[in-house]
Amino acid sequence: MRVAIKSAIWFFSLLPLAWVFYAGNANLLGPDPGKAVVDTLGLWALRFLLITLTLRPLRELTGRSIFIQVRRLLGLFAWFYASLHFAAGVFYVIGWSWQDVLRAFDERTYITLGILAWLLMLPLGITSNRWFQRRLGGRWRRLHQLIYPLAILACLHFLWLVRSDYWQPALYAAMLAVLLFWRWPRFTLWRRRFA
Amino acid sequence: MLIRRPPDIPASEITPESIYLRRREFMAAAALLAGAGAISPHALGAEEQKTLAYGKAGPESPAGFYTKEAQTPLQDATHYNNFYEFGTDKGDPAEYAAALKTEPWSVTIEGEVEKPGTYGLEDLLKGNALEERVYRLRCVEAWSMVIPWIGFPLASLLQRVRPTSRAKYVAFTTIHAPAQMRGQRSLTGAIPWPYVEGLRIDEAMHPLTLLSVGMYGKVLPNQNGAPIRLVVPWKYGFKSIKSIVKIRLQEKQPPTSWNLIAPTEYGFYSNVNPQVDHPRWSQKTERRLPGSLFNPNRIPTQMFNGYADQVASLYAGMDLHRYF
Numbered sequence: 462m463r464v465a466i467k468s469a470i471w472f473f474s475l476l477p478l479a480w481v482f483y484a485g486n487a488n489l490l491g492p493d494p495g496k497a498v499v500d501t502l503g504l505w506a507l508r509f510l511l512i513t514l515t516l517r518p519l520r521e522l523t524g525r526s527i528f529i530q531v532r533r534l535l536g537l538f539a540w541f542y543a544s545l546h547f548a549a550g551v552f553y554v555i556g557w558s559w560q561d562v563l564r565a566f567d568e569r570t571y572i573t574l575g576i577l578a579w580l581l582m583l584p585l586g587i588t589s590n591r592w593f594q595r596r597l598g599g600r601w602r603r604l605h606q607l608i609y610p611l612a613i614l615a616c617l618h619f620l621w622l623v624r625s626d627y628w629q630p631a632l633y634a635a636m637l638a639v640l641l642f643w644r645w646p647r648f649t650l651w652r653r654r655f656a
Numbered sequence: 657m658l659i660r661r662p663p664d665i666p667a668s669e670i671t672p673e674s675i676y677l678r679r680r681e682f683m684a685a686a687a688l689l690a691g692a693g694a695i696s697p698h699a700l701g702a703e704e705q706k707t708l709a710y711g712k713a714g715p716e717s718p719a720g721f722y723t724k725e726a727q728t729p730l731q732d733a734t735h736y737n738n739f740y741e742f743g744t745d746k747g748d749p750a751e752y753a754a755a756l757k758t759e760p761w762s763v764t765i766e767g768e769v770e771k772p773g774t775y776g777l778e779d780l781l782k783g784n785a786l787e788e789r790v791y792r793l794r795c796v797e798a799w800s801m802v803i804p805w806i807g808f809p810l811a812s813l814l815q816r817v818r819p820t821s822r823a824k825y826v827a828f829t830t831i832h833a834p835a836q837m838r839g840q841r842s843l844t845g846a847i848p849w850p851y852v853e854g855l856r857i858d859e860a861m862h863p864l865t866l867l868s869v870g871m872y873g874k875v876l877p878n879q880n881g882a883p884i885r886l887v888v889p890w891k892y893g894f895k896s897i898k899s900i901v902k903i904r905l906q907e908k909q910p911p912t913s914w915n916l917i918a919p920t921e922y923g924f925y926s927n928v929n930p931q932v933d934h935p936r937w938s939q940k941t942e943r944r945l946p947g948s949l950f951n952p953n954r955i956p957t958q959m960f961n962g963y964a965d966q967v968a969s970l971y972a973g974m975d976l977h978r979y980f
Contacts, residue, residue: 485949491746492732492946493799553952556941571936622936624797625917626744628844 463530470531474538477505478545495553502546503575507619507633509539510612514640533589536608540586543615547579571621578614581607609644612637708870710786710806720864720889720966722790728801730872732946737879738795739898740847741830741837748839749879755836756899758883767827767904770818777883781869783816784808789866791889793896794928794961796914800942805887806870811861819857819905826860827910828853828886829902846917853897854910854924855888858970864889864963867900890963892926923980927971928961932980 481498484490490497513536520528551557555565555572565572585605587593594601616637619630713722739749742756761777786806794800814826832850834840840849859865866887869876876882881898888895894914904910914922921935930940939957947953960967971979 490949492728492736492801493746493943494949495943495947495952496799498949553943553947556954565938568933569937624744625740625846626842626844627846628842631844 463527466527467531467534470534470538474509474535477501477542495549499546499549499553502542502549503619506539506542506546507615509535509542510608510615511633511636511640513539514608514612514637518640518643537586537589540582543579543582547576550575571618574614574618574621578611578618581611581614585611609641612641706875707873708786708806708875710788710870710873713788713790713804717789718863720963723792723802723962724790725792725802727790727804728945733801733803733871734877734879736945738797738893739839739879739881740845741839741849741851741899742879743839743842744845750877752838753878753882755838756831756833756878756882757836758878758899761883761901763884763900764902765813765817765904766902767906768820768823769814769905770820772817777869780813780867780884781808784812786869789864789887789889791864791866791887792961793887793889793893794942794957796892796894796922796926796934796939798937798939798942798957800944800955800957800961802944804872805866805868806873807866807868807887809863810865810867810886811863813867813903814860814905822907823905824857824907825905825909826855826857827902827904827906828855828897828900829904830897831899831901847913848916851897851913852910853886853895853912855895856909856970857905859888859967862967862970864966890927890960890967892922892928894922895926925971925976925979927967927976927980928957929959929976929980930957931959932977 481501485494485498488494513532516528516532516535520526550572551562555561566576567573585607588597588601588604597604616630616634620627620634623630715722715724735750736746737749738746739753742749742752762774763777763780764772764774766772786808788804788806790802790804792800793803810826830851831837832840834849839845855865866889868881868885868887869883871877871880876885878899881896884900885898886896886900895912909924912922912924914926915924928939933939941954942957944953944955958964
């Protein structure tokens with residue numbers, strides 16, 4: 462059962478990437494295909510991030526541990542799409558040179574926010590395996606709570622680049638707000654324990 | 657006097673004999689255009705649009721009127737548009753602009769002119785030989801195209817209605833028709849409708865400033881601003897207001913839509929300027945469309961979009977960082 466579910470997750474999680482390859486190859490992305498690729502990958506990174514954050518509420522609402530068992534996989538897919546999004550953004554929008562990337566990080570708030578969100582994902586991705594989990598013990602949980610600030614950064618990154626119609630980024634930000642609000646009681650508990 | 661002709665009459669302003677002789681053809685085309693509404697109003701695909709008679713641009717045209725850079729394919733120029741009246745997605749205008757009724761169409765000219773009035777489209781076209789201009793189009797979002805427009809200089813229309821000495825600015829308004837323009841019904845958009853734009857009178861009278869009624873040899877598709885739009889090639893694309901219903905000459909600088917939404921991001925002038933970045937992104941380079949996945953086609957952006965020789969003198973002594 463678990464294997465079947467994980468295989469299905471692998472399959473469906475790779476579909477957006479397959480679509481990008483297919484659409485790019487079949488010229489379905491319009492005259493600015495690079496921008497379309499960047500946007501699509503970014504959107505999926507955010508979606509996977511939000512899906513990952515939905516798993517604990519689902520677990521607590523249903524009592525099924527499977528939601529926690531697939532969490533690492535889905536979280537890694539968020540990291541995977543965020544990394545592809547970043548690489549595509551550098552190649553298609555910013556320019557393929559370190560000076561350009563550093564200047565963009567320095568001057569463009571939305572890029573600063575996006576890169577910060579991606580940088581915060583790095584330690585989470587690296588320490589997602591069992592070895593680190595055991596080694597870090599209780600600190601592992603605290604480390605992985607970085608997902609909250611980084612999800613906020615990702616939503617701000619999206620909101621910041623909109624020119625006029627805030628509907629879509631506002632929707633994602635609202636979903637994140639609901640997911641964070643749901644955890645509010647635990648945040649306060651956590652604050653009391655570590656303050 | 658604010659109204660003056662360019663120092664030399666550019667060759668383009670003299671109607672070539674061949675076109676003059678074809679004027680009946682054009683009138684016939686205009687009549688066809690007028691009748692098109694009766695046949696199959698707005699579902700006309702770009703390919704089926706009526707052809708126009710016009711003087712063709714070429715390397716021999718006056719400097720700035722023609723660029724030999726590769727022209728953007730028609731399909732891209734008509735399916736990748738910012739025309740928020742139909743939605744904010746680049747594909748929305750092509751999908752939804754058919755709902756706009758462009759026939760009949762009239763433009764009200766008012767304010768500081770001796771001959772104000774509401775002119776039918778055919779009336780505006782009368783006496784103006786149509787000519788082609790191949791211009792670069794630079795969007796403020798850092799992409800660009802090369803488009804063969806068909807139209808006539810705004811100056812020739814303004815001269816006809818005789819601006820008074822108090823006419824220091826020209827204000828333009830796009831049609832407000834929420835029933836036909838779904839973007840104007842959007843609840844989450846930030847633009848107060850109708851869309852408005854403006855130029856200083858000397859910018860408006862500049863020979864590069866075009867009132868366009870066609871592109872790629874045919875009448876404008878709705879998504880590109882049919883039936884009549886402005887084209888100001890040295891400014892960011894949003895200055896080139898589409899589907900114009902009102903032109904007002906006035907003494908005061910008019911408000912402009914993007915400036916009203918975000919004054920720190922979009923100035924009144926909005927000249928293409930690689931040295932003045934948009935606060936949120938760089939304007940130093942642009943993606944010349946179409947790009948491909950293997951070649952994003954990023955090229956450096958030129959001062960005044962490459963029209964500095966023609967227009968830089970309009971801004972002599974101005975601090976372009978301040979008046980961006």
